[in-house]
Amino acid sequence: MKYFLYGILLVLITGLILFNYTYNIFINKSIFSINSNYNTYLFSNGNEIMPPKFKxxxxxxxxxxLLFILLWSEDRDFFGHPGFNLKGFIRAIITNIKSGTSYGGSTITQQVVKNIYLTQKKLISRKILEIFISFWVERSYTKNEILESYINIAYLGNDINGFGAAAKRYFGKELRDLNLSEISILVGIINAPEYYNPYKYPLRAKNQALIILNSLLNNQLISKNEYKVYTQQLNEIIFKKPYFDENNFQLLLAIKNEESKLNLNGGGYIVKSTIDKDLFETVKNTWQASQSAIILDNKTGKIISFFGNQYDVFYSNRQIGSTIKPFYYLLALNKGFNINTVLRDEPLKIGNWAPQNFEKTYKGKTTLKDALIHSINIPSINLFLKLENSPQKSISTVESFLKEIGINGFYPHDITISLGTIESNVFNIAKAFSIFPNYGLIPEFYIIEEIYDKNGNLIYKKSPKIYKKIQNINNKSYSTMNDLLKQVVIEGTAKNLFAKKNEFHGKTGTAESSVWFSGYDAKIVLSIRKDGRFLLSTTHAIPIARKILNSYYSYNPITKVPNFSFYSTKNVVDPFETFISNRFNNKNLYFSKKNYIENIQNYETLFPDLFIKYYNNIKSNNFKLFEFDKLNIQKYINSLDLGDTFIYNDFVRDKLFLEYYFPDLAIEINK
Known part of the structure; x- marks a missing residue:
């Protein structure tokens, strides 16, 4: 009797310990928890980048x-048991004693517990934990909630979780559109997803579905005529194999890299990227492994698309060649040099370094303008040396500026940097080129625009932000550089970029093992690189850029970069903020206000809160843009770097695109 009581006491103590232990496991997760590997990734238009593994x-x-067949096949007493089936459990214990493993007897609740809280190892200890945790699950959730969890976490092979994704993957259908034969296949897969893998063993999957249909017929749950229809459908099923495109996979890697920094809990999220599907799909099919390119929205910071291996685009560094020249030419312009500055163009030797012009000819002297437009090396080196009073100071000044604008990579720390021996990637170069159309502003670039939870609720939205404003470079220098880089495309080394004259700016670059083209308009910035020896930027980089830009401009307008005007055309008595507010308060300028909100350069970047507010209220036809406080207006003025805000000049007008976007406002101003 004493030992019997001891035994009961031991069982009670063990039970209490297990209850406490399993409760601590249970409270750390919800039955609706989803692995972070099961997110769905979308293009900016909402189309899927890759076939989803979870829905x-x-x-x-x-x-x-589906509910009926699932319960019929897996757990007929689901709504009657407390989380486990005693008969099934005893059968599993006996099997385990005989074979050392645990089989069968798992209710749907236990299968939810196994997938969410435990491992897939078939051990009796896991089976015991299943039962105890199932108690907590049944106590805390309704039967419908447990069933909903199971519908979404059941493993159905080929890295697919849940019936929604499986319907899409195997049949190319929504779950609601499946017939009974297709449902029977999915339910049949559950017990042995690899053994009944529809891609590897389609006959096995169909035979398992046939067993389910036979069971329904034998129990008079379907008629003989229905059985005949369903078996015929079963024989005709062809499983759809998804096409996994390596290019799309590279997009996914870049998106997941940014996603990892957002500290999301669990998975099942719908992640909407900034990637333009039309542009990406048009270009990717002819892409070569030796190429990498990226196109950015230089106002909002959105990554519109990239092409090639994501490592090559964001991390793989190569010498940039003459791509470097616009940056130190900008420094020279800011120091007082001008387009007519005369530079020496004669054979040059510095130590053991004897650089040459590409044509291996020399003019004796040339202007700063011609040296950049035609990418002449020797006068460019001489300009580089004139930036400071010693070569080493010039090197230090240029390197500091390049790092400030985001060109990270290998730096040789010598004079060869003047011909682009630094090594970087297309993302860094594109980001750096954004300073030209933005007059010194660099936005924060991103690839994830929105994230929704599994129920479709918006939980994250990226707002455009200014990453940095480059100080101490005046607007006149930027404007002059924009004019020069436009001439590069019109008559210089990039003159074959377009069939006709266009408002685009850019620079070629040729290095020992790579060729480049980088360019921009007021809305986008592009950088491309092709790796290989004995290549020319004019014949190998330009055609790639042309293809991307022709595709982009087939459905997007080219946007003119504003010019800086060095003289006043109209004086305004009131400060700039009063001038702007008064002009937009005119009731006759309704359409201008609407266009201003939609199109003003830098609006999304400078006022993300107001941009989002307008975007959310777009259907209300409320276009009262300037109903915000003076602090925002001052931030706007500071960011635009307009100089004297008491003066209205051509630069202000061009910066706001008045004549182009707001003709009625321009007429009103010029009265």
Whole structure:
């Protein structure tokens, strides 16, 4: 009797310990927890980048046939048991004693517990933990909630979780559109996803579905005529194999890299990227492994698209060649040099370094303008040396500026940097080129625009932000550089970029093992690189850039970069903020206000809160843009770097695109 009581006491103590232990496991997770590997990734237009591995389905949206067959096959007493089936459990214990493993007897609740809280190892200890945790699950969730969890976490092979994603992957259908034969296949896969893998063993998957259909017929749950129809459908099923495009996979890697920095909990999220599907799909199919390119929105910071291996685009560094020249030419312009500055063009030797012009000819002297437009090396080196009073100081000044604008990579720390021996990647170069159309502003670039949870609720939205404003470079220098880089495209080394004259700016670059083209308009910035020896930027980089830009401009307008005007055309008595506010308060300028909100350069970047507010209220036809405080206006003025804000000049007008976007406002101003 004493030992019997001891035994009961031991069982009670063990039970209490297990209850406490399993409760601590249970409270750390929800039965709706989803692995972070099961997110869905979208292009900016909402199309899927890759076939989804997970798609959340509410029980209210689940076909009744699926619920019925699932319960019939997996757990007929689901709504009657407390989380485990005693008969099934005893059978599993006996099997385990005989073979050392645990089989069968798992209820749907236990399968939810196994997938969410435990491992897939078939051990009796895991089976015991299943039962105890199932108690907590049944106590805390309704039967419908447990069933909904199972519908979404059941493993159905090929890295697919849940019936919603499986329907899409195997049949190319929404779950609600499946017939009984297709449902039977999915339910049949559950017990052995690899053994019944529809891609590897389609006959096995169909035979398992046939067993389910036979069971329904034998129990008079379907008629003989229905059975005949369903078996015929079963024989005709062809499983759809998804096409996994390596280019799309590279997009996914870049998106997941940014996603990892957002500290999301769990998975099942719908991640909407900034990638333009039309542009990406048009260009990717002819892309070569030796190429990398990226196109950015230089106002909002959105990564519109990139092409090639994501490592090459964002991390792989190569010498940039003459791509470097616009940056130190900008420094020279800011120091007082001008387009007519005369530079020496004669054979040059510095120590053991004897650089040459590409044509290996020399003019004796040339202007700063011609040296940049035609990318002449020797006068460029001489300009570089004149930046400071010693070569080493010139090197230090240029390197500091390049790092400030985001060109990270290998620096040789010698005079050869003047011909682009630094090494970087297309993302860094594109980002750096954004200073030219933005007059010194660099936005924060990003690839994830929005994130929704599994129920479709918006939980994250990226707002455009200014990453940096480059100080101590005046607007006149930027404007002059914009004019020069436009001439590069019109008559210089990039003159074959377009078939006709266009408002685009850019610079070529040729290095020992790579060729480049980088360029921009007021809205986008592009950088491309092709790796290999004995290549020329004019014949190998320009055609790649042309293809991307022709595709982009086939459905987007080219946007003119504003010019800086060095003289006043109209004086305004009131300060700039009063001038702007008064002009836009005119009721006759309704359409100008609307266009201003939609199109003003830098609006999204400078006022993300107001941009989002307008975007959310777009249907209300409320276009009262300047109903915000003076602090925002001052931030706007500071960011635009307009100089004297009491003076209205051509630069202000060009910066706001008045004549182009707001003709009625321009007429009103010029009265």
């Amino acid at each position: 959340y389905t509410k029980i209210s949206e689940t076909p009744i046939n």
